[in-house]
Amino acid sequence: MKGSQEEKPEPAASAAAAPSPLLRLLSALFYGICSFCIVLVNKAVLTAYRFPSPMFLGVGQMVTTILILYVSKLNRIIHFPDFDKSIPMKLFPLPLIYVGNHISGLSSTSKLSLPMFTVLRKFTIPLTLLLEVIVLGKRYSLSIVISVFAIILGAFIAAGSDLAFSMEGYASVLLNDVFTAANGVYTKQKIDPKELGKYGVIFYNACFMVIPTVLISFFSGDFQQATNFKEWTNVLFIFQFLLSCVLGFLLMYSTVLCSHYNSALTTTVVGAIKNVSIAYIGMLIGGDYIFSVLNFIGLNICMAGGLRYSFLTIRGNNSPKISTDEEKALPGAKS
DSSP states (O other), X not given: OHHHHHHTHXXXXXXXXXXXXXXXXXXXXHHHHHHHHHHHHHHIIIIISOOOOHHHHHHHHHHHHHHHHHHHHHTTSSOOOOOOTTHHHHHTTHHHHHHHHHHHHHHHHHHSXXXXXXXXXXXXXXXXXXXXXXXXXXXXXXHHHHHHHHHHHHHHHHHHTOTTOOHHHHHHHHHHHHHHHHHHHHHHHHOOTTTTHHHHHHHHXXXXXXXXXXXXXXXXXXXXXXXXXXXXXXXXXXHHHHHHHHHHHHHHXXXXXXXXXXXXXHHHHHHHHHHHHHHHHIIIIISOOOOOHHHHHHHHHHHHHHHHHHHHHHHTTTOOEEOHHHHHHOGGGOO
16 A cells, blocks of 8 residues: 555656646747748848858857847846856757857858758758667657658659759758757757756857857958948848847747757757748749759658658657666656
8 A cells, every 4th residue: 555655646746747738839839930930031131132151140149149148147037057167068069069050050041042941951850860769769650750751752852853953052951950950859968957957058058159150250251251241231131130140049949948848859840840831932932943843742742741740749649769778867858
């Protein structure tokens, strides 16, 4: 009797620790909206206005993130631990992944049409699934794996018939896929309310990498191109530049939030599904999409695979299995 009485609180405790379906849904929607908006704004800044310095824009987003979080901490709106010498080791390798993700993402946005950018970004999904299996010890159902490979099949078909092929653009976006997948998985691993928490992870990531990024921007000529840009007197351009900086912070926050309440793979697929609307908007108003039958078919296969994954997620078929050893080692890795 005593043993059975002691076991009763365990389900209640685990239920309290698990995020509610509403929190999971809202965090995913918030991430999807932020990701949708920043792609459109970055595309306008880097392509429509021909802003030549994606790294400088990344610096602006990092500085904005640092200022917003530091002022919020001073006003006791949020809390994260003060700096100490153990923090770099707690974060590693997130700062390196973070800056690589930031710079490669901005560079690839300016070199590809919106539809092809969104198609090639689909490769983030299998990379995330692979890293979750390796790093977090997760296992996914066959239905989820088939949905992921449908997305990749469509991406291959669409990319193979891309009439505006750009080796530099393709290399940038595929590198961005690797960094994005690693960022999602390692963020999921590193977030611990007893350690840095979600605000600490975002703040110290930005702090550690802003100075090296400024130096790279300066010595590569990116900074000089930004200061010589002629549109700094254009109020509409300045507004969109500042909007991109704020959205950069919101995207980082929403990514961490979605990964915290869901899995890194779900966060990645939410980003892919939001690309449904971006791809078709790019076809209609982007001005840089070249139509071909195979490209169009590939795009739609990608979107169908993403929507299928969403359906399985809603039904609860994506619950990954974690081995007992991994579960004990990584209690925060559950989704």
